[in-house]
Amino acid sequence: MKKFKFRLEPLMRYREFMERRKQLEVAKARSDVISCERSIEETRAAFSNTANQLTDDLSEGMDAARFLRVKDYLSGLESFENTEKKRRVQLVGVLTRRQKELKKKSVEKKAIEKLKLRQKEEYYTEMFKMEQQSLDDIIILREARSENK
Numbered sequence: 782m783k784k785f786k787f788r789l790e791p792l793m794r795y796r797e798f799m800e801r802r803k804q805l806e807v808a809k810a811r812s813d814v815i816s817c818e819r820s821i822e823e824t825r826a827a828f829s830n831t832a833n834q835l836t837d838d839l840s841e842g843m844d845a846a847r848f849l850r851v852k853d854y855l856s857g858l859e860s861f862e863n864t865e866k867k868r869r870v871q872l873v874g875v876l877t878r879r880q881k882e883l884k885k886k887s888v889e890k891k892a893i894e895k896l897k898l899r900q901k902e903e904y905y906t907e908m909f910k911m912e913q914q915s916l917d918d919i920i921i922l923r924e925a926r927s928e929n930k
Contacts, residue, residue: 785904787897796890803883810876817869821862828858 787793835843835851 783908785901787900789893789896793890793893793897796886796893800883800886800890803879803886807876807879807883810872810879814869814872814876817865817872821865821869824858824862824865828855828862831855831858 831851831854835848835855838851839848
């Protein structure tokens, strides 16, 4: 029996490659979002620690120059946090877009896989019918020979 050969195998391999590439892009985008969220949390923690330290230092007494430096540092942390929040929104948008692209590529790959499976089933069904027909013909010929003897 001749083995099934899928004519669109190169296209299927290409679609699998494209899906894997999109999976990597989604993973990178997800990693970027997580990194940004971690940065925001670290900034919040630094702000909180510095604010607590400032409160303690103010209760003990603090010179004006140091107070201004700490105040500037805190405003810088706030600014950085706001920038990171905006960046996070952009990164989430990129992640969402890449997830949609991945879903599209997955659907394309699955469509070609289903086509291959359907053609394979049809091929083997047809081969089975042909094999059965040839066996039936052999049996008929044997019976015809045995009747002629």
